[in-house]
Amino acid sequence: MIEFEYIHHMSLAVRDINRSRVFYSDVLQLKEIERPPFDSVGIxxxxxxxxxxxxQQPQGETLREGNIDSTDGHLAIxxxxxxxxxxxxxxxxxxxxxxxxxxxxxxQIYILDPDHNIIELDAPYEE
Structure with missing residues (x-):
């Protein structure tokens, strides 16, 4: 049996790493951490x-084009x-x-990043 402990990470494909850095670092204000020197480009x-x-994956099948669809794959925070x-x-x-x-x-709040990756922001109910 596998004894799972927690989700370590999720990866998202993006077309332009600099455009994505503006969104995730400046708009969402996530904390950038050190990344090993892989051959690929990423954050x-x-x-x-x-x-x-x-x-960064400028071309590929994993990149979305559509609008918010909560039944599609997404990152929830x-x-x-x-x-x-x-x-x-x-x-x-x-x-x-x-x-x-x-x-x-x-x-729930649903947003899209610049590459149409769906992000779900969850919070307790508020009055």
């Missing part, structure tokens, strides 16, 4: 104890405050789909 971020790995997250996204002019009373049992 690593810390999200709590887990990591997000962006890998738990945030502390639903309201504050919405306020920040508004300040940064990031389009989102808000689901304050989601059937999931918590509030």
């Amino acid at each position: 690593w971020y810390a999200i709590g104890e887990q990591q997000l790995h962006l890998i 738990w945030v502390r405050s639903y309201r504050q997250t919405l306020e920040w996204l508004d300040q940064q002019n990031v389009f989102y789909e808000a689901r304050p009373h989601s059937l999931a049992g918590f509030a």
Whole structure:
């Protein structure tokens, strides 16, 4: 039997690493961490104890073109405050789909990164 402990990281394909750095570092304000000197181009971020790995792939089958579709593959990140997250996204002019009373049992916000990777931001319900 495999005894799983936690998710270590998720990787996303991106077309332009510099454009993605602006979004993930400046807009979402994730903390960039050291990445080994692989042959590929990429950036690593810390999200709590887990990591997000962006890998530049200018062409490839894993890159999305469509709009928000919560049934498609996505990265979900738990945030502390639903309201504050919405306020920040508004300040940064990031389009989102808000689901304050989601059937999931918590509030959800869906956004797209510059390459249409879907990011779900989850938070406790707020009144």
